[in-house]
Amino acid sequence: MSDSTHEGGDCTDPRTAVTEAEVEALVRGICFKTGPPRTLGVEVEWFVHELRLPQLPVTPERLEAAYASLRTVPLRSPLTVEPGGQLELSSPPAASLMECVDTVSADLDAVRAVLAEHGLGLLGAGHDPWHPPRRFLREPRYDAMEACLDRTGTAGRHMMCTSASVQVCLDAGLEEPGPLGHERRWWLAHHLGAVLVAAFANSPLVGLEPTGWASTRQLLWMEIGAGRAGAPASDGDPRSAWARHVLDSPVMCVRRDSGPWDVPEQLTFREWTRSRSPRPPTRADLDYHLTTLFPPVRPRGHLELRMIDAQPGDDGWIVPLAVTAALFDDPEATEVAQQAVKPLVERSLSLPAPHNPLWLDAARHGLADPELREAAVTCFEAALRALPRLGATPAVTDAVAAFSDRYVERGRCPADDLLDRLHDTSPHRPRPHATGGRRTAHGRKDIRT
Numbered sequence: 001m002s003d004s005t006h007e008g009g010d011c012t013d014p015r016t017a018v019t020e021a022e023v024e025a026l027v028r029g030i031c032f033k034t035g036p037p038r039t040l041g042v043e044v045e046w047f048v049h050e051l052r053l054p055q056l057p058v059t060p061e062r063l064e065a066a067y068a069s070l071r072t073v074p075l076r077s078p079l080t081v082e083p084g085g086q087l088e089l090s091s092p093p094a095a096s097l098m099e100c101v102d103t104v105s106a107d108l109d110a111v112r113a114v115l116a117e118h119g120l121g122l123l124g125a126g127h128d129p130w131h132p133p134r135r136f137l138r139e140p141r142y143d144a145m146e147a148c149l150d151r152t153g154t155a156g157r158h159m160m161c162t163s164a165s166v167q168v169c170l171d172a173g174l175e176e177p178g179p180l181g182h183e184r185r186w187w188l189a190h191h192l193g194a195v196l197v198a199a200f201a202n203s204p205l206v207g208l209e210p211t212g213w214a215s216t217r218q219l220l221w222m223e224i225g226a227g228r229a230g231a232p233a234s235d236g237d238p239r240s241a242w243a244r245h246v247l248d249s250p251v252m253c254v255r256r257d258s259g260p261w262d263v264p265e266q267l268t269f270r271e272w273t274r275s276r277s278p279r280p281p282t283r284a285d286l287d288y289h290l291t292t293l294f295p296p297v298r299p300r301g302h303l304e305l306r307m308i309d310a311q312p313g314d315d316g317w318i319v320p321l322a323v324t325a326a327l328f329d330d331p332e333a334t335e336v337a338q339q340a341v342k343p344l345v346e347r348s349l350s351l352p353a354p355h356n357p358l359w360l361d362a363a364r365h366g367l368a369d370p371e372l373r374e375a376a377v378t379c380f381e382a383a384l385r386a387l388p389r390l391g392a393t394p395a396v397t398d399a400v401a402a403f404s405d406r407y408v409e410r411g412r413c414p415a416d417d418l419l420d421r422l423h424d425t426s427p428h429r430p431r432p433h434a435t436g437g438r439r440t441a442h443g444r445k446d447i448r449t
Contacts, residue, residue, distance in 0.1 A: 014287065017280035020247065020273040026286060027243040031299040034175040034182050037329045039093040040100050041169035041302070044108075044317045045310055046087050046122040048115065054123060055130045058085070063136060066118040073114055075107045083145075084161025085136035087111065087122070093169075097325050097390050101318055108314070124316055126163060126203025126217035126309025129418065133161035144253035144261040145292070151265070155223035158206075159294075163217045164310035166200070166317045168324040170303045179334040186238040188334070189297040190231055190353045191341040192327065193307045195379060197354075198362040198372040199407065200320050202309040202414035205422065214366030214415040217309050221294065222354050222363070228252075229294045231352040242299055247273075252292040254278060255285070296353050307354070312414055319403045322396050323383045330386035340378040344371060366413035373411045380404040 018026070048063060050056045063085050070079060077089040089107055094100035108122075115121060133154075135142065142160065149156020170189075173182035201214035213219045221229045232245035247270035254262040262278060269289055272281045281289075290300075298304040308320045327337040347358040354363070367373040380400065387397045407413050 014284035015282055017276070017282050018273065018286060020270055023247060023269065023273060023281075023286055024243045026283070027246050027290075028239040030301060031242055031290075032172045032182055032239050033301040034172050037171040037173060037180055039095060039171055039302075040097060040321075040325050040329070041091045041093050042100055042104060042317065042321045043088055043090045043165075043167040043169065043304075044104065045082065045164035045166075046124060047128055047164055047310075048085060048087060048120050049123045051116065051119050051121045054121070057131050057134070058120065060085075060136060062118065062120070066115055066120055069114050069118065070111060073110050075110060076103045077107045079107075079111065081137060082160070082164075083135055083137045083142045084128075084133060086161075086164050097322060097387075097392055098396070100321065101396060104317075105315070112314075122314075124164070124202070124310040124312050125418075126165065126201070126215055127158070127206060127220075128162040128164075129205040129208055131162065132207070133157040135161060140255070140261050141253075144263050147263045148252045149224060149228070152225050153223060155220045159217075159220050159224060162206075163203070163220065165217070165306060166308045166310055166320050168305045168308065168321055169300075170305065170324070170328050172299065172301065172303055179331045179338070180329075183238060184334075184338070185303065185328060186297070186299075187234060188328070188338055188341070189303055189305060190234050191345060191348070191358075192337055192379070193296050193305065193353060194344065194358045194362040195341060195372055195375050196305070196320065196324065197307050197309075197359065198366045198369060199323075199376045199380075199413060200308045200311060201363065201366040202311055202418070204415040204419050208422070210419060210422070213364050214368075214413055215309055215363040218307065218354060218359070218363035221296070222360070224294070226352065226355050228292070229296075230355050231295045231297060233352055238299070245295075246286075246290065246293065249289075249293055251289060255288065296359075309414075312417070315399065316414075318396060319400050322387060322392060322400050323380065326383035326386040326390060326392075327379055330389055332389075333382040333386035336382035337379050340375045340382075344375060347371075366415055367408060367411045370411075373408070376408045377404075380408050 048058055050058060067081060077091045080088045082088060089104055091100050091104050094103060112122060146157065173185040174180050197215055197218050203215050203217040204210055204213060206216060227250050232241040248268050251264055251267045251269055251272055254264060296307040298306060305324060311317050326333050328334060344358055348356040353359050361369050362372055367376055384397065384400055
């Protein structure tokens with residue numbers, strides 16, 4: 001290698017500088033680990049609110065005291081805090097759907113019990129319906145993230161502080177072709193993703209005002225921009241497409257051991273490997289760069305589906321987890337889902353998700369869009385047939401069936417309930433026209449360590 005920092009180096013060492021070619025090889029090797037789909041995971045995010053008057057903001061001091069108590073609670077799932085104070089539980093990889101459900105349900109029961117002692121509770125919604133963005137965590141990572149995202153507007157602050165989601169984590173799939181092959185799962189994730197956005201849209205309000213979007217949270221991700229929150233081109237080999245995307249995406253920050261982190265403008269990771277300025281990028285910098293990209297489907301060895309709004313109710317998160325698991329891990333349901341979304345492909349205009357008309361319509365209209373509703377009905381029916389084959393209990397299957405009856409079959413989504421309660425109208429009142437959107441980001445730090 002031409003640069004002396006590489007002589008005798010090992011690009012797997014976090015401290016060793018990396019070349020452009022090494023970055024591409026590393027990304028291809030670490031982001032898609034193929035094999036039979038065997039494990040499943042979920043990450044559930046929640047807003048913490050006052051039990052008596054949820055619309056009142058919780059002071060940072062109250063949150064600190066409650067989170068100090070939570071650090072003493074033994075949980076199976078890592079418990080982390082997002083920049084705005086949202087709580088996130090990330091399940092360990094589970095060998096089955098029910099193992100995942102049981103683990104996270106038990107952990108949530110323990111978390112709720114501790115919060116209740118502090119007069120606090122959990123709210124499931126894609127965007128905080130009451131409060132403006134407010135940073136709870138003050139760390140160099142989030143200072144740099146805020147500075148970077150502020151360049152494109154206020155969407156980043158909303159993403160960081162006032163959004164919440166249900167993220168389903170699936171194995172990447174088999175190396176060979178077929179319904180469980182990694183290339184078809186990658187394709188399905190980016191097209192079925194629009195159906196999941198529409199079916200589970202649950203963020204129509206900002207400041208208790210309708211935004212005109214069923215999923216304002218998804219709108220915010222689109223406003224952040226394709227380089228930071230977009231998918232790569234969906235044609236060709238997923239590994240090559242993702243490696244190019246990683247290299248050509250903007251660097252959020254250059255970390256320092258002390259003092260504020262540098263926030264460069266218009267510096268891609270590819271350019272950083274070539275210029276080697278302000279210092280050569282290392283393997284640790286690459287690993288960090290990967291955590292600053294927020295596409296709707298993020299490959300992390302497994303596939304992380306990030307497009308689903310947080311759901312209402314204590315157990316609302318179980319429905320998108322069960323439906324997604326069934327449609328990806330049951331071969332019969334996978335075939336049905338792939339056929340169901342094929343008619344939607346033209347609407348994407350071959351543009352990457354979520355910055356295409358299909359995803360825009362899903363975020364704006366939810367299942368009021370007739371084609372998205374038709375695809376959702378077919379997919380939920382397939383999921384309901386598949387769930388017993390995946391070992392789902394009657395309670396889980398019944399929850400999916402109830403959601404389908406209440407929303408999918410009627411062309412509705414949870415956002416419609418919020419709007420109906422706000423306006424005290426019939427379910428058939430049309431939504432207001434779009435008035436724009438607000439914003440939100442991501443971080444991870446186990447509060448019990």
